[in-house]
Each structure stands twice: as C-alpha cells, then as structure tokens.
Amino acid sequence: MKYEYDLIIIGSGPAGFSAAMQSTKFGKKVLLVEADEKHLGGAWINAGTVPSKALREAASSIYKYNQLFSDQSDKKVYHRYKMSELLRFKDRVVSYETSEVKRNLIKNEVHTARGMGKMSDPHTVEVTDHLGKVKNYTGEYILVATGSSAQKPTTFKVDNKIVVDNKSLVNMSHVPRRLVIIGGGVNAIEYATIFAALGTKVNLLSSRDEYLPFLDSEIKEEFNRLMDRHRLIIHTGVHVDGVALNPLRNCTEVKYHNIETKENRVIETEQVIHFGIRKPNTDNIGLEKLGIETDDEGYVKVDGHYQTSVKSVYAAGDIIGFPGLASASFTQGRIASCHMADRESIKLTGSHPFGIYTIPEISSIGLTEDEAKAQGIDYAVGRAYYKELTKSSVSNTDIGILKLVINPENRQLLGVHIIGDSACDIIHIGQTMIKNNVSINYLIDNILNYPTFSEAYRVAAFNGINRIEKRGLKYQNGKS
Numbered sequence: 312m313k314y315e316y317d318l319i320i321i322g323s324g325p326a327g328f329s330a331a332m333q334s335t336k337f338g339k340k341v342l343l344v345e346a347d348e349k350h351l352g353g354a355w356i357n358a359g360t361v362p363s364k365a366l367r368e369a370a371s372s373i374y375k376y377n378q379l380f381s382d383q384s385d386k387k388v389y390h391r392y393k394m395s396e397l398l399r400f401k402d403r404v405v406s407y408e409t410s411e412v413k414r415n416l417i418k419n420e421v422h423t424a425r426g427m428g429k430m431s432d433p434h435t436v437e438v439t440d441h442l443g444k445v446k447n448y449t450g451e452y453i454l455v456a457t458g459s460s461a462q463k464p465t466t467f468k469v470d471n472k473i474v475v476d477n478k479s480l481v482n483m484s485h486v487p488r489r490l491v492i493i494g495g496g497v498n499a500i501e502y503a504t505i506f507a508a509l510g511t512k513v514n515l516l517s518s519r520d521e522y523l524p525f526l527d528s529e530i531k532e533e534f535n536r537l538m539d540r541h542r543l544i545i546h547t548g549v550h551v552d553g554v555a556l557n558p559l560r561n562c563t564e565v566k567y568h569n570i571e572t573k574e575n576r577v578i579e580t581e582q583v584i585h586f587g588i589r590k591p592n593t594d595n596i597g598l599e600k601l602g603i604e605t606d607d608e609g610y611v612k613v614d615g616h617y618q619t620s621v622k623s624v625y626a627a628g629d630i631i632g633f634p635g636l637a638s639a640s641f642t643q644g645r646i647a648s649c650h651m652a653d654r655e656s657i658k659l660t661g662s663h664p665f666g667i668y669t670i671p672e673i674s675s676i677g678l679t680e681d682e683a684k685a686q687g688i689d690y691a692v693g694r695a696y697y698k699e700l701t702k703s704s705v706s707n708t709d710i711g712i713l714k715l716v717i718n719p720e721n722r723q724l725l726g727v728h729i730i731g732d733s734a735c736d737i738i739h740i741g742q743t744m745i746k747n748n749v750s751i752n753y754l755i756d757n758i759l760n761y762p763t764f765s766e767a768y769r770v771a772a773f774n775g776i777n778r779i780e781k782r783g784l785k786y787q788n789g790k791s
C-alpha cells in the first residue's frame with residue numbers, strides 16, 4: 312500500500328466519528344487523531360450537544376413534576392433540587408455516550424492517535440502528543456473535522472466560578488436565584504429556558520438586534536408568551552461593558568449599554584454564563600501550507616462532496632460553517648466518506664430541520680409564513696394549538712402551536728413550524744412529507760395514534776383544508 316491509511320481524520324466530533332464509521336464499513340483503514348488527551352467526541356459529547364441536552368431533560372422533568380405534584384408552597388424549584396443532582400445525571404449520560412463512541416471505534420477497528428494533528432503535505436498528518444513527541448502518518452485521504460470554539464469576551468474575564476462558559480458551567484455548585492446569560496445564539500436561549508424552568512430569574516443580554524430572527528412570527532409570539540410566564544427577559548441590541556463583584560451589596564454587577572441609545576444599565580446577579588461567538592478551529596492545522604481555501608470568516612471552503620480545494624483533503628462539521636450542528640456534521644462526514652470511496656450518497660439539499668431545545672422545544676423546516684408572503688408565493692396556513700390536543704391535557708401542558716404552510720393548489724407542504732413538547736421529534740413527519748411531496752390529505756385519510764402530539768398535524772391539516780376550501784368567502788382580505 313502506498314499510504315499507511317486509507318483515511319486520516321483530524322478531530323473525533325460527529326463529523327470525524329461518522330466519517331470513520333462509514334469508511335470502515337467500506338473496508339477502509341482509518342486513523343482518528345484527537346487533540347484531547349482524555350475525551351473523544353468533541354463538543355458533541357463533552358461540552359455541547361449531549362451535556363446541554365441531558366441538563367435540559369433533567370430541568371424539563373423537574374419542571375413538569377413540579378407543575379403536576381408540587382403543593383404550590385413558596386418553595387422554589389431550586390430549593391427542592393440540587394445542581395449536583397442535575398450534574399450527576401448529565402455525567403451519567405456523558406459517560407455512557409463516551410463509552411459508546413469508544414466501543415464503536417474499537418469494534419470497527421478504527422486506530423486512534425492522541426495529539427495535535429497538522430497536515431504537512433496533502434497525504435501526511437504530523438501528530439504532536441502531550442509530551443511533545445512528534446509522529447507522522449500518511450493517508451490517501453485526510454478529513455479535517457476540528458470543529459469550532461467560542462471566542463473569549465474582551466470586556467470581562469471568565470473565572471469559571473462566578474462567570475462560567477458552556478464548558479465550565481458544569482462546575483456550578485447550585486442553581487442560582489439570579490442569572491445573567493450573555494449571548495444571543497440558540498445555545499444561550501436554550502440555557503436561559505433551562506434555568507428559568509428551575510425557578511431562576513434569568514436576564515439574557517444579546518448584542519444582536521433580534522433573537523431567533525429566523526422563526527415564524529407566530530411561533531415567536533408563543534415563545535414570548537412562554538418567556539413572560541417564566542419571567543425570562545431578553546435584552547437585545549446591548550453591549551456588555553464589564554462584570555464585577557460589588558462587595559458592599561454582596562452580588563455581581565453586569566454593566567451594559569444599549570448600542571443605539573447609549574443608555575447605561577446595571578443588573579445585579581449571582582452568576583453569569585457567557586456564550587461567545589463560535590469561530591472555526593483552523594489555527595495551526597496546515598491549511599495555509601497546503602493552500603486550502605477559506606472564506607472571509609475563516610471557514611474552510613468545500614464543494615457538495617465536502618472536498619476542499621486540495622483533492623485529497625476533505626472538511627466537514629463546524630469548520631465549514633453553517634449550520635454548525637451535530638445533526639448536520641454526522642451527515643457531512645458520511646457524505647465525504649462515500650465520495651472518497653466512490654460510493655453513491657445523498658446530496659444535502661438546503662431544506663433540513665432546525666431543532667431548538669428550549670423548554671418547550673421549537674423546530675421548523677421549510678418556508679415560514681413571513682417568507683412565503685415576502686416571496687409572493689400563494690399559500691394557506693393550517694394551525695393546531697396544543698391546548699386542543701388530548702395529549703396536551705394528559706401531559707399537563709398548554710403552550711404550543713403546530714403551523715403548516717401549505718401550497719393551496721396541490722395541498723403539499725411548503726413549511727412546518729412547531730413550538731411545544733416533542734417539536735424536535737414530530738417535525739420529521741413534516742420533513743418526510745415535504746421531501747416526498749405528500750399532500751396534507753394523508754394526515755386526515757390515515758389513522759394516527761391517539762393521544763399523541765403528532766395528532767397536531769391532523770388538526771392543522773383540517774384547519775388548513777377548511778381555509779383552502781373557504782378561500783374567497785371567510786378568509787378574505789389577504790388573510791391566510
């Protein structure tokens with residue numbers, strides 16, 4: 312063999328892991344290089360997806376249990392449940408998921424090398440281990456899947472005690488009474504609802520003009536209603552000037568100003584979580600030496616097969632930019648492996664679902680009503696409110712909407728938008744219907760399990776069909 316390996320992967324997150332699994336299924340010899348001395352799985356398992364979702368699940372269960380069975384005494388949720396209990400659950404999940412990654416790599420005979428990987432030519436990766444020892448490995452192909460990291464704040468310090476980030480929040484000793492979250496992305500908003508569900512008074516400070524601007528406006532209205540209920544406040548268009556301890560008042564003060572009006576404000580808090588803007592991990596991995604092209608923001612440029620400007624080098628996951636999700640990274644890594652092995656694979660189209668793991672979840676796919684309107688597309692909508700579902704009654708929930716954006720001509724779906732329990736799961740019904748051009752008649756001509764949250768599709772389909780049939784009569788004046 313000309314090279315020691317068929318494929319060398321730099322980074323063991325979802326992009327690297329799935330590429331390794333797929334390549335070994337094709338009988339390829341694979342080496343996985345990971346910089347982290349102890350952990351495999353990257354942000355996916357160690358600092359991002361899995362730990363945050365485990366904490367979310369714990370907080371959501373506590374919230375539900377409390378709503379159902381608490382005696383409504385003055386005791387707050389954070390008095391009843393300790394942060395250490397939530398973290399213990401999270402640790403158990405992370406430990407299981409880590410062992411699953413290891414088990415799969417061993418079972419599929421993927422070799423691993425610990426250390427910093429750097430490409431020295433289009434077929435060689437130089438690995439420097441933690442003692443400074445350097446070893447070179449050669450491969451026919453290289454996949455760069457080094458992920459992304461959060462930028463550090465410039466106006467204050469993350470001390471990992473009072474001010475924590477998405478990694479060090481696992482050191483929080485208790486559920487704080489008051490919390491300031493700095494950051495306006497999905498992760499920041501997810502954590503804001505996690506703590507709000509635990510009874511914490513949360514203020515979120517974001518420099519962006521708007522939060523979750525891509526949401527359908529009705530879904531956002533429902534989210535706003537939920538924020539009021541949880542006393543969660545989002546301040547947009549603000550810049551944080553500093554975070555400092557006020558010993559006289561025995562609290563931490565977050566100083567910020569409104570970017571437009573320049574008005575200065577202060578919030579007193581117990582704890583701060585900072586979510587920095589994420590940047591691709593491209594430093595010192597040999598991109599410049601090989602002349603691999605990056606875009607203006609530093610993300611590696613790839614084609615539809617995830618091949619870079621150097622033929623033997625592929626890139627997948629957060630390092631190539633949008634959407635920067637574990638869900639997409641798994642598929643990108645797999646598609647890259649298929650292309651290297653000359654195997655047929657799917658081509659990703661632009662239309663994939665987004666899942667936001669707030670409490671409750673938000674998920675969407677396809678056109679929003681606002682987009683359909685702006686693009687001058689003829690559309691109708693069908694809505695189901697969760698409070699109309701028996702499943703919601705038995706689940707003790709009343710927040711939620713499922714909204715279908717429908718092509719009135721053929722009754723096929725243009726988009727699905729959901730806020731409510733199980734939104735991130737049931738969105739896949741809509742995804743399947745969109746991909747296969749299925750008419751909403753399917754939803755009323757077939758039996759669906761009852762009671763389920765999926766039943767919202769049927770209710771929304773009836774509502775949409777009524778609207779389509781009564782067009783020009785009841786639903787006039789440009790109303791959908």
Ligand SMILES: Cc1cc2nc3c(=O)[nH]c(=O)nc-3n(C[C@H](O)[C@H](O)[C@H](O)COP(=O)(O)OP(=O)(O)OC[C@H]3O[C@@H](n4cnc5c(N)ncnc54)[C@H](O)[C@@H]3O)c2cc1C
Pocket residue numbers: 321322323324325326327344345346347351352353354355356358359360361363364426427428429456457458459477498592595596627628629630635636637638639640668
């Ligand atoms: C708080 C949070 C919550 C999230 N929640 C979700 C969610 O619910 N759903 C979802 O789909 N996505 C979620 N994400 C995003 C998801 O975690 C990332 O999109 C995903 O992990 C990116 O995968 P990756 O393979 O590109 O890189 P990563 O998972 O970041 O892995 C990259 C790996 O490369 C290693 N590495 C870096 N440089 C080198 C080098 N030079 N040599 C060797 N190894 C190197 C790193 O140590 C790391 O292990 C979340 C992220 C965060 C931060």
